[in-house]
Amino acid sequence: MSGSVTILGSSAITPLGFTPEENYRAVLEGRSELRLHKGEFGVREPFAASLFNREDVRREAMKEGIQGFGFFDTIVLLAASNAVREAGIDPSSEKVQFVLSTIKGDGTPLCSSASVLGEYFRCKHPVTVVSNACISGLSALVSARRMLLCRKDIDYIVVVGAEVQSRFIVTGFQSLKALSEEPCKPFDADRTGLNLGEASAAVVLGRDGAGWQIVQGVVRNDANHISGPSRTGEGSYNALRALLPAPKDLAFISVHGTATAYNDEMESIALERAGLSDVPVSALKGIFGHTMGAAGILESIVSMKAAESGVILPTAGFSTQGTSRPVNLSSSARRFDASGSVSFIKLLSGFGGVNGAVLFCRA
Amino acid sequence: MTAGIRHWCIIRNGLLLKDGENVMQVEGEKGIALLAAAYRHLGLSYPKFFKMDALSKAGIIASEILLSEEKDRFVPREDCAVVLFSRHGCEADDIHYRQTITDADYFPSPALFVYTLPNVVTGEIAIRNLFRGESSAYVLSKFDPEEIVRVTKESFEDPLTRTMIAGWIDCPDDDNVDALVFLLEKEGEGEEFSSEAIQRISINYK
Numbered sequence: 001m002s003g004s005v006t007i008l009g010s011s012a013i014t015p016l017g018f019t020p021e022e023n024y025r026a027v028l029e030g031r032s033e034l035r036l037h038k039g040e041f042g043v044r045e046p047f048a049a050s051l052f053n054r055e056d057v058r059r060e061a062m063k064e065g066i067q068g069f070g071f072f073d074t075i076v077l078l079a080a081s082n083a084v085r086e087a088g089i090d091p092s093s094e095k096v097q098f099v100l101s102t103i104k105g106d107g108t109p110l111c112s113s114a115s116v117l118g119e120y121f122r123c124k125h126p127v128t129v130v131s132n133a134c135i136s137g138l139s140a141l142v143s144a145r146r147m148l149l150c151r152k153d154i155d156y157i158v159v160v161g162a163e164v165q166s167r168f169i170v171t172g173f174q175s176l177k178a179l180s181e182e183p184c185k186p187f188d189a190d191r192t193g194l195n196l197g198e199a200s201a202a203v204v205l206g207r208d209g210a211g212w213q214i215v216q217g218v219v220r221n222d223a224n225h226i227s228g229p230s231r232t233g234e235g236s237y238n239a240l241r242a243l244l245p246a247p248k249d250l251a252f253i254s255v256h257g258t259a260t261a262y263n264d265e266m267e268s269i270a271l272e273r274a275g276l277s278d279v280p281v282s283a284l285k286g287i288f289g290h291t292m293g294a295a296g297i298l299e300s301i302v303s304m305k306a307a308e309s310g311v312i313l314p315t316a317g318f319s320t321q322g323t324s325r326p327v328n329l330s331s332s333a334r335r336f337d338a339s340g341s342v343s344f345i346k347l348l349s350g351f352g353g354v355n356g357a358v359l360f361c362r363a
Numbered sequence: 364m365t366a367g368i369r370h371w372c373i374i375r376n377g378l379l380l381k382d383g384e385n386v387m388q389v390e391g392e393k394g395i396a397l398l399a400a401a402y403r404h405l406g407l408s409y410p411k412f413f414k415m416d417a418l419s420k421a422g423i424i425a426s427e428i429l430l431s432e433e434k435d436r437f438v439p440r441e442d443c444a445v446v447l448f449s450r451h452g453c454e455a456d457d458i459h460y461r462q463t464i465t466d467a468d469y470f471p472s473p474a475l476f477v478y479t480l481p482n483v484v485t486g487e488i489a490i491r492n493l494f495r496g497e498s499s500a501y502v503l504s505k506f507d508p509e510e511i512v513r514v515t516k517e518s519f520e521d522p523l524t525r526t527m528i529a530g531w532i533d534c535p536d537d538d539n540v541d542a543l544v545f546l547l548e549k550e551g552e553g554e555e556f557s558s559e560a561i562q563r564i565s566i567n568y569k
Binding site: 001042044103104109110111114115126128129130131132133139143146147149150151167168171172173174175176216218219220221222223224225226227234235238242350351352353354 | 439441445450451452454457460461464466469471472473476477478479480481482483485486487489490492493494495496497498499500501502503504507510513514516517518520521522523
């Protein structure tokens with residue numbers, strides 16, 4: 001199905017800032033909150049992660065009148081409120097649908113967080129919960145785009161992605177030997193694994209209007225392994241292929257770049273197979289860590305900020321090419337001419353063999 | 364856009380049906396015991412099955428029942444998608460994983476952790492059948508035929524998807540399974556995939 005939807009409002013909340021602008025600045029300046037945590041959540045082995053200062057977030061939420069909620073719900077409501085305000089829509093209108101993207105929510109059934117969100121904004125439709133592993137945020141955007149193009153009864157969709165870290169998630173990734181004890185190094189020859197991160201981010205989508213548009217997006221399965229990517233990059237390649245031919249104004253691809261040995265190698269192969277090896281690439285997990293259910297939305301929002309400023313973001317942690325196929329990324333920011341139209345692709349992969357790719361364009 | 368039902372399948376405690384017919388006589392087995400009995404009855408040889416959580420086991424059994432008559436199985440297909448809905452997601456496996464990270468018994472299990480995602484069942488079905496199309500998992504607050512039909516039909520708007528394993532699959536714990544899963548075909552000739560059809564089948568075979 002062809003057809004675009006427009007981004008009318010956005011928000012991003014991470015340990016680095018409460019707005020898309022602050023988070024974009026952090027990436028540009030190489031600031032990160034990735035640090036070693038010992039004993040956090042009662043986890044026995046130390047781990048490096050980007051975690052919220054919960055008091056700071058609660059104070060910020062209080063300004064919006066958001067209080068008395070669990071921490072996960074607090075960041076969901078704060079991100080949604082900020083995006084809704086920017087878009088200037090009435091969230092309780094029958095014309096508005098909400099979509100929540102998360103993997104573990106606050107540990108309780110995911111549908112209970114959906115109810116909190118729905119009740120807070122007095123939503124007229126049940127909140128759709130997308131839980132598609134680490135690509136959940138992109139899945140939610142793919143799903144929301146189709147929803148807007150298919151449904152006559154709604155005009156706006158609020159897509160919120162959020163993740164908080166926990167003993168459950170951290171010990172799980174430790175058991176898989178996937179975590180690095182130092183800030184991660186996407187695509188680097190010395191990469192030692194991923195870092196987990198916390199964030200929430202939201203966009204409001206509409207059918208019309210100027211600004212950033214989601215032109216196409218797909219989800220593809222590797223059909224290979226539930227917890228390891230395909231050696232041939234099958235799913236990511238197929239997801240990218242659905243967006244080809246690449247638009248002439250394609251400025252960069254914001255890749256998954258978890259800094260695990262297998263993921264980054266797989267992505268380098270998928271990019272080469274799709275004929276995109278020359279396109280500039282950036283990876284953001286050396287700044288935010290892997291924010292799981294928030295990643296697709298957060299990384300898209302930060303990429304929009306960069307693209308409209310004519311910037312290809314630096315990849316923090318990267319210094320020496322460490323994949324078998326060349327990938328066009330840099331440890332410092334690069335510039336391009338963004339005076340005309342501009343596009344970028346957001347790419348992610350996750351457990352269960354899922355891969356997602358979404359094309360964003362701005363006229 | 365229309366989507367025709369090629370086959371449907373119900374897996375519930377004490378019940379295993381394909382298109383309204385018993386797949387096997389169930390003697391009151393429930394949950395994972397029922398799924399293991401179905402595995403044997405279907406004559407499957409897929410040892411990975413026994414490593415899976417209840418939700419993925421249910422997904423494998425449902426997809427085997429739905430696809431058993433298909434020609435040219437196990438060739439890579441990018442036009443085949445898996446889109447499933449549940450209420451409890453992977454909570455049955457979450458409980459098991461949590462037991463491995465208590466203070467008294469701290470030995471986090473990677474084998475359990477990898478199933479603590481609601482979408483892994485869609486991945487297991489994709490892996491078994493070499494489906495390289497979309498795979499997506501949604502969590503609903505209840506069995507909601509209208510929501511299932513709406514999102515499923517929207518998913519057919521993917522540029523390549525022609526065939527889909529779609530529907531409801533829910534395992535609150537190891538002793539309970541509730542699945543109503545469909546094999547759908549875009550613009551197919553079978554009965555139209557509608558909330559009325561889901562509702563009727565679900566009620567008729569309670």
